[in-house]
Amino acid sequence: MRKGTLKQILLITDGCSNQGEDPVAMSALAKEQGITVNVIGVMDQDTIDEQGMQEIESIAAASGGVHQVVYAQQLSHTVQMVTRQAMTQTLQGVINKELQQILGSQSSMEDLPPEKRGEVMEVVDELGETVELEVLVLVDTSASMKHKLPTVKEALLDLSLSLNARMGENRFGVFVFPGKRNDVEKVLDWTPKLESLTSIFPKLTTGGITPTGPAIREALTYFKKKRSLRSLITRDEQYFEESGM
Numbered sequence: 001m002r003k004g005t006l007k008q009i010l011l012i013t014d015g016c017s018n019q020g021e022d023p024v025a026m027s028a029l030a031k032e033q034g035i036t037v038n039v040i041g042v043m044d045q046d047t048i049d050e051q052g053m054q055e056i057e058s059i060a061a062a063s064g065g066v067h068q069v070v071y072a073q074q075l076s077h078t079v080q081m082v083t084r085q086a087m088t089q090t091l092q093g094v095i096n097k098e099l100q101q102i103l104g105s106q107s108s109m110e111d112l113p114p115e116k117r118g119e120v121m122e123v124v125d126e127l128g129e130t131v132e133l134e135v136l137v138l139v140d141t142s143a144s145m146k147h148k149l150p151t152v153k154e155a156l157l158d159l160s161l162s163l164n165a166r167m168g169e170n171r172f173g174v175f176v177f178p179g180k181r182n183d184v185e186k187v188l189d190w191t192p193k194l195e196s197l198t199s200i201f202p203k204l205t206t207g208g209i210t211p212t213g214p215a216i217r218e219a220l221t222y223f224k225k226k227r228s229l230r231s232l233i234t235r236d237e238q239y240f241e242e243s244g245m
Helices: 023-032 050-063 072-103 114-130 143-163 197-203 212-234 237-242
Strands: 005-013 035-043 067-071 132-140 170-177 185-191
Touching (some): 005 072, 005 212, 023 035, 023 050, 035 050, 035 143, 035 212, 050 212, 072 114, 132 143, 132 212, 143 170
Parallel strands (some): 005 132, 035 067, 132 170
Antiparallel strands (some): 170 185
16 A cells, blocks of 8 residues: 555643634544544543533544543653554554455455454554654643643653654644634644753743634644645655545
C-alpha cells in the first residue's frame, strides 16, 4: 500500500466548551479532511461532569478518534497511549479499505483466517513505526487548567521522546485556547521536537472561556496552510493527494 501521512489533532482539556462553533461539528469536518481528533480529559481530584464527559466522547467519535479521561498524574502515559492507539486504529481502517477492494465490499480484517490476520497486523505495526506522523496539540488554557499546565508540558515532552524513537518522521505543532488576544493562539510551529515547550509553557496565561470549537477549526486551517506552502516549494502534488491516508 502507498504510504501517506497520518494526521492527528490531540485535544487536552478539562471541561466543556462555552464559546464559538460546536466542537463536535468541527471534529466531523476534520474527519472529512482525513484528520483524527483524539481527546484527553484531565482531572484533578474531582471528576469531569456528565456534560463534559459527553462532549469528550462525542468530539472523538465524530472523527473516529480515541478518548480517555485521566487524573493529571497519569497524563504522560495516556498521551502516548492515545496517540499510538489512534495511529493503529487509523491504519487498520486503511487496511480494511484495501481488503474490501481486493476481497469485496463486505470483507474486513476480522474475516481473514487467523494466520493471515496476524500477518496483516504485522504490516499495521510496521507502518505504525515508519509512516509519517503529524500531531497538532490543542491545549485548553482556561482558568481551571492553570495548575495542570506543568503536567501537560511534561506529558508532551515524554510524547516527543517516545515518538522520536520511531523510524518515521514526526512533526508537532502546539496551539492553546484561549490565547492572549484571540480564541486560539499558536505557540509552537511545526517541528520534529517539542523541547522548546520548556520555555513556552511558563509564560502561558490562563483565561475563563473554553473555545474548543474555534480551536479545532483553527487547527484544520493550519494543516491546510502547511500543506499548501510545502506544495509550492516542492511541487509534489502526488504526496498531498495520498497524505490523507
